[in-house]
Amino acid sequence: MLGNFSYHNPTKLYFGENAISFLKDELTQYGKNVLLVYGGGSVRKNGIYDEITAILKECGKNVAEVSGVMPNPTAEKLREGVKTAKAHQTDFILAVGGGSVCDYSKAVSVSVHCDEDPWEKYYARFEEPDCEIVPVGCVLTMAGTGSEMNGGSVITNHEQHLKIGHVFGDNVMPKFSILNPRYTMTLPKYQMCAGIYDIMNHICEQYFSGEDDNTSDYISEGLMRGLIHASRIAVQDPQDYEARSNIMWTATWALNTLVSRGKSTDWMVHMLGQAVGAYTDATHGMTLAAVSLPYYRYILPYGTKKFARFAKEVWGIDPAGKTDEQLANAGLDAMESWMKELGLVLNLTELGATPDMIEGIADATLILNGGYKVLNRDEIVQILKASL
Amino acid sequence: MLGNFSYHNPTKLYFGENAISFLKDELTQYGKNVLLVYGGGSVRKNGIYDEITAILKECGKNVAEVSGVMPNPTAEKLREGVKTAKAHQTDFILAVGGGSVCDYSKAVSVSVHCDEDPWEKYYARFEEPDCEIVPVGCVLTMAGTGSEMNGGSVITNHEQHLKIGHVFGDNVMPKFSILNPRYTMTLPKYQMCAGIYDIMNHICEQYFSGEDDNTSDYISEGLMRGLIHASRIAVQDPQDYEARSNIMWTATWALNTLVSRGKSTDWMVHMLGQAVGAYTDATHGMTLAAVSLPYYRYILPYGTKKFARFAKEVWGIDPAGKTDEQLANAGLDAMESWMKELGLVLNLTELGATPDMIEGIADATLILNGGYKVLNRDEIVQILKASL
Numbered sequence: 001m002l003g004n005f006s007y008h009n010p011t012k013l014y015f016g017e018n019a020i021s022f023l024k025d026e027l028t029q030y031g032k033n034v035l036l037v038y039g040g041g042s043v044r045k046n047g048i049y050d051e052i053t054a055i056l057k058e059c060g061k062n063v064a065e066v067s068g069v070m071p072n073p074t075a076e077k078l079r080e081g082v083k084t085a086k087a088h089q090t091d092f093i094l095a096v097g098g099g100s101v102c103d104y105s106k107a108v109s110v111s112v113h114c115d116e117d118p119w120e121k122y123y124a125r126f127e128e129p130d131c132e133i134v135p136v137g138c139v140l141t142m143a144g145t146g147s148e149m150n151g152g153s154v155i156t157n158h159e160q161h162l163k164i165g166h167v168f169g170d171n172v173m174p175k176f177s178i179l180n181p182r183y184t185m186t187l188p189k190y191q192m193c194a195g196i197y198d199i200m201n202h203i204c205e206q207y208f209s210g211e212d213d214n215t216s217d218y219i220s221e222g223l224m225r226g227l228i229h230a231s232r233i234a235v236q237d238p239q240d241y242e243a244r245s246n247i248m249w250t251a252t253w254a255l256n257t258l259v260s261r262g263k264s265t266d267w268m269v270h271m272l273g274q275a276v277g278a279y280t281d282a283t284h285g286m287t288l289a290a291v292s293l294p295y296y297r298y299i300l301p302y303g304t305k306k307f308a309r310f311a312k313e314v315w316g317i318d319p320a321g322k323t324d325e326q327l328a329n330a331g332l333d334a335m336e337s338w339m340k341e342l343g344l345v346l347n348l349t350e351l352g353a354t355p356d357m358i359e360g361i362a363d364a365t366l367i368l369n370g371g372y373k374v375l376n377r378d379e380i381v382q383i384l385k386a387s388l
Numbered sequence: 389m390l391g392n393f394s395y396h397n398p399t400k401l402y403f404g405e406n407a408i409s410f411l412k413d414e415l416t417q418y419g420k421n422v423l424l425v426y427g428g429g430s431v432r433k434n435g436i437y438d439e440i441t442a443i444l445k446e447c448g449k450n451v452a453e454v455s456g457v458m459p460n461p462t463a464e465k466l467r468e469g470v471k472t473a474k475a476h477q478t479d480f481i482l483a484v485g486g487g488s489v490c491d492y493s494k495a496v497s498v499s500v501h502c503d504e505d506p507w508e509k510y511y512a513r514f515e516e517p518d519c520e521i522v523p524v525g526c527v528l529t530m531a532g533t534g535s536e537m538n539g540g541s542v543i544t545n546h547e548q549h550l551k552i553g554h555v556f557g558d559n560v561m562p563k564f565s566i567l568n569p570r571y572t573m574t575l576p577k578y579q580m581c582a583g584i585y586d587i588m589n590h591i592c593e594q595y596f597s598g599e600d601d602n603t604s605d606y607i608s609e610g611l612m613r614g615l616i617h618a619s620r621i622a623v624q625d626p627q628d629y630e631a632r633s634n635i636m637w638t639a640t641w642a643l644n645t646l647v648s649r650g651k652s653t654d655w656m657v658h659m660l661g662q663a664v665g666a667y668t669d670a671t672h673g674m675t676l677a678a679v680s681l682p683y684y685r686y687i688l689p690y691g692t693k694k695f696a697r698f699a700k701e702v703w704g705i706d707p708a709g710k711t712d713e714q715l716a717n718a719g720l721d722a723m724e725s726w727m728k729e730l731g732l733v734l735n736l737t738e739l740g741a742t743p744d745m746i747e748g749i750a751d752a753t754l755i756l757n758g759g760y761k762v763l764n765r766d767e768i769v770q771i772l773k774a775s776l
Contacts, residue, residue, distance in 0.1 A: 222610025
């Protein structure tokens with residue numbers, strides 16, 4: 001049943017091949033000093049950087065840059081960005097990149113006017129911002145994290161072997177995001193598929209929880225069916241605009257709070273995957289892929305009905321002649337086949353994890369209690385070993 | 389394929405049995421002079437009026453009232469409300485009721501600071517507001533129209549036999565809406581089922597258009613599957629909170645612009661139904677139900693593939709051994725059975741329409757061009773006759 005909840009998502013979205021044409025109007029609503037944030041330089045190669053700096057110039061903005069934001073942005077990099085943002089007296093942060101760049105920009109936005117160490121305050125102690133928040137806008141170049149329309153921000157601390165996500169409130173969500181599916185097309189197939197699995201798993205994390213009959217689950221099923229269909233086209237032809245546009249739009253709605261309204265959620269695959277990421281620095285979506293099947297097969301007996309529903313409604317498996325358990329297992333088998341079609345990494349070894357890391361990864365895994373089975377540390381170790 | 393579009397829906401939603409507890413905090417953000425708008429008095433009987441006026445008093449608001457807003461709010465009633473709102477120097481409009489009360493309150497909100505006649509400006513000439521807009525908040529007591537999270541406003545002019553909807557922009561959307569499924573439970577079953585069909589048809593109007601492969605259609609299918617399931621429970625037991633909460637939440641997402649993003653839409657059932665409403669003053673959802681099957685069966689040959697998809701994905705009909713046309717027709721047959729289960733009115737005669745009205749209703753029907761077949765006037769007459 002739909003419990004009590006609120007929903008407020010004020011991010012403005014501009015979607016499509018002409019979406020960038022709205023950037024100028026949006027920028028004029030904010031102050032002169034803009035901090036332009038981007039990643040490893042692919043935006044310089046594919047022309048997006050030039051397009052955006054021309055618009056910033058046209059708007060008469062005074063621009064400082066933070067570049068080199070890594071796929072798993074670090075606490076050190078965050079401190080560096082905050083320093084630059086302070087020195088620039090930043091009025092507005094423009095994030096140009098994938099989810100990492102958006103996540104990082106939000107982290108900077110809540111830290112510019114804060115004297116405490118941002119890692120300690122937001123990611124170690126999970127405190128809420130009590131200072132002025134610098135507004136953020138996004139130009140998205142990768143579909144996956146949903147960071148373009150939520151308050152989420154994941155930061156990695158390599159010294160402490162921790163990768164922690166803080167979900168901030170609607171005051172930290174991007175003011176606007178520009179979503180042009182063409183911008184995602186220069187991405188290597190490995191990254192595209194990692195993003196697709198990130199989307200799928202965001203939905204699964206919200207779906208595999210609770211015994212309720214809930215509108216959110218029906219919306220989730222629609223999104224998953226659409227995603228599976230589009231992904232099969234995109235993996236054959238990454239230049240298929242229709243498929244890529246559907247993937248991009250699904251990513252946004254998979255994690256902008258809609259499909260979790262009124263229900264409990266799991267998020268243990270992300271807890272496991274993030275701990276792996278803190279040890280290996282592997283691509284986020286692939287860490288999720290590598291631990292998912294061992295995790296879901298382990299918890300299946302505790303949520304058999306929902307896994308059976310998943311098999312029937314998402315994978316179209318005929319329940320005739322099957323027990324719930326058989327149906328549920330057939331659903332995960334179908335997901336496994338699809339994951340293989342996408343070429344996802346299905347073991348941690350390929351991502352650089354070694355048996356001697358298992359205990360450390362288990363220590364770094366936050367244990368949540370919203371899924372069908374609250375895991376203990378031994379079970380986490382067991383799942384991680386099965387994922388090697 | 390997902391075309392170019394923008395999405396911005398800033399309405400804050402509070403959902404659940406305790407949702408009203410957020411009203412006070414919201415009201416304190418607006419000025420002292422509140423216009424309280426409600427309908428025929430059911431909110432006085434069921435205690436909601438008392439609950440809300442106590443909160444208004446607690447907030448120290450200076451309250452004027454417009455009551456007696458009818459199910460199809462008229463242009464005259466609108467002029468009356470604007471007069472009251474002006475005299476009260478209204479800072480904020482609080483709509484307490486169903487979609488009609490929300491629609492009406494939005495109509496007042498764009499007219500308080502406008503010297504022109506609101507019917508002429510917004511509903512006859514479809515102009516956009518160029519004056520200050522008074523903010524609106526909603527406390528919803530009926531699920532159906534989606535007015536709680538959109539800019540839509542339908543007003544009826546009985547003299548001119550016209551019922552016209554204007555979809556205003558995000559600046560006219562309610563600032564907040566309070567959605568307590570329990571508030572919908574005192575509604576007679578006839579009204580509940582009319583609302584359920586209104587929701588279903590909102591989704592169909594956006595679904596039955598275009599040949600694209602589009603995320604919006606997958607979300608629509610999820611919403612329809614959930615709605616059909618919940619409606620079958622609610623019609624057996626209208627006090628089932630789980631079913632009523634899922635219906636209420638589905639109503640909001642069926643018409644808050646999400647499922648139309650990046651695609652064309654139809655809306656001819658609403659054009660036909662609204663014209664019927666202008667002649668008969670019948671319940672909106674029932675006018676839609678009465679014309680739907682003749683309309684969809686008429687256009688089926690022009691959109692067979694989509695109707696076949698509807699049959700398979702929404703009604704779960706096995707396509708094995710069926711042509712697309714047979715499958716498509718089986719889908720509409722399944723919808724007809726479901727409509728009968730809900731006790732919906734499937735002919736215009738029962739709603740008070742007579743054969744001599746047909747020409748007038750046809751004249752009052754706006755012809756749109758987003759569906760699978762652009763109708764001419766003769767075809768409209770034919771569909772209306774088949775609906776008698």
